[in-house]
Amino acid sequence: APIDKLDVNGRFNDADITHVITENLLIAGNPGGPVDTKARASGRLAIDPGVIVKLGSARIEAEVGQSQLIAEGTKLRPIIFTSVQDDRFGNSGTFDVTNDKKLTSPAPGQWGGLIFDAVSSGSLDYVYLAHAGGRTPIDGGFDNFDAVEIQQAQFRLTNSILENNADGTSTSNRNGLGQNSAATIFVRGAQPTILNNVIRNNKAPAISIDADAMVAVSNGDDGRATGPVDQFEDYTDNDGPLVRLNQLSNNSLNGMVVRAGEVMTESVWDDTDIVHIVNGEIIVKNFHTFGGLRLKSSSVESLVVKLSGQNAGFTADGTLLDIDDRVGGALQIMGTIGHPVYQIGRAHV
DSSP states (O other): OOOOEEOSEEEEOOTTSOEEEOSOEEEOOOOOSSSOOSOOOOOEEEEOTTOEEEESSOOEEEOTTTOEEEEEOOSSSOEEEEETTOTTOOBTTBOOTTOSTTOSOOOTTSSOOEEEOTTOEEEEESEEEESOOOEEEETTEEEEOOSEEEESOEEEEESOEEESOOOOOOOSOTTTTOOOOSOSEEEESOOOEEESOEEESOSSOSEEEEGGGSBSSBOOOOOBTTBSTTOOOSOTTOBSSEEESOEEESSSSSSEEEEOEEEOSOEEEOOTTSOEEEOSEEEEOOOSSSOOEEEEOOSSOOOEEEEOSTTOEEEEOOOOOSSTTOOOOOEEEEOBTTBOOEEESOEEO
16 A cells, blocks of 8 residues: 555564555654754664565655664565566565556666665665666655665665666755765765675666765674674774675676765775775865875775776865965875785876
């Protein structure tokens, strides 16, 4: 049945029937502040192992505030997010939920995606997600969404498969959700945990992240939202986003695109088992309280950065100020013995 807004805790726990969503499911947040004077709890949607969710021209969105989406399956009972046209999955003997006798087939972009707004949180474990990245309703019209969008949210994606998703690029403001760029997983201002997933056959790059999200703050894996089950304990020395052990194939770009821009914080790139792709200029300017950019190999792997385009590269720069002890931008490229940083492109200081 169509669902509008979830204001309380909800649960999809019936694995014997397919859950069909044809209107946007919005998980209500509680941003607070002087405008929002009504005290209320934030919404949460929990999805149990083995549940199948099929969507048509709709998205699931955790709104601004403390809203939550928890979809944690198991190896033997994964959670399925796919198109209403996908007859490969079903329960109770019903696979063809549209009753079209297989006259239509699943295709990339038949539903929107999973969207996590500011201060929301999400945990996806043993999830299968396909045929998203499409166009869904917004106030006053329609717009595009990437398969997974993480915007200043706390997020963990592990042990999952993302495949056959469209490029959901949008250049509009999308009623305050902001622009995105081509990605299967789009990140803005967040430090997600993305571990041990298969990302394949998508029409967009595997991951796209902004340069300011690569912060120099320790971030290991805390495990599932329901407890430290399936916790990856080998990455306690990680800074910023934790992106490891993912298998990428046949995407438009098999790597993590770091979007061009000025780095406004102290930044570290240390995810050595995924290629970092830079298509524009990464600028590091004056040092304030903290700053600088470090490209860092580990003791066992090299960091690989690939650059494309005339403007792609790194620039450490500075601006003259009315003080004598001004410190300009810093760029450090730090390899280890036997594991240099590989950079194909330019750096300018």
